[in-house]
C-alpha cells in the first residue's frame with residue numbers, strides 16, 4: 001500500500017510541474033491573477049462585474065468571463081486589478097484608476113449594449 005501512495009504523490013508532483021510549465025508558456029500573463037487569494041479574487045471579480053463588458057471592444061464577453069489578451073482586454077486589465085489589490089488599494093481606488101486609464105466612462109450605471117450598430 002505504501003508504494004501506491006508514493007506513486008500517487010509522485011504522479012501529482014509530475015502533474016503539477018507539467019501543469020505549471022504549460023500554463024507559464026501559454027498564459028504567462030495570468031500569474032498575477034492566478035496568484036490572488038480566494039478573498040482577493042472575490043474583490044477582483046466584484047470590480048470586473050462593475051466594469052461589465054470586456055473593454056477591448058473585440059469580444060462580446062463580460063470582463064469577468066473574458067480571458068482575451070487584446071489591448072485593453074481581459075489579461076491587461078485583470079493583471080492591473082490583481083496588482084492593485086495586492087498593493088492594498090481599495091476597490092473604489094482601483095475602479096477610479098481603471099476608469100481614468102482605460103476611459104471606461106461612468107461605471108455607476110450599467111452600460112447598455114448599442115443594438116443599432
Ligand SMILES: [Zn+2]
Pocket residue numbers: 054055056057058059066067068070073074
Ligand atoms: Zn476581450
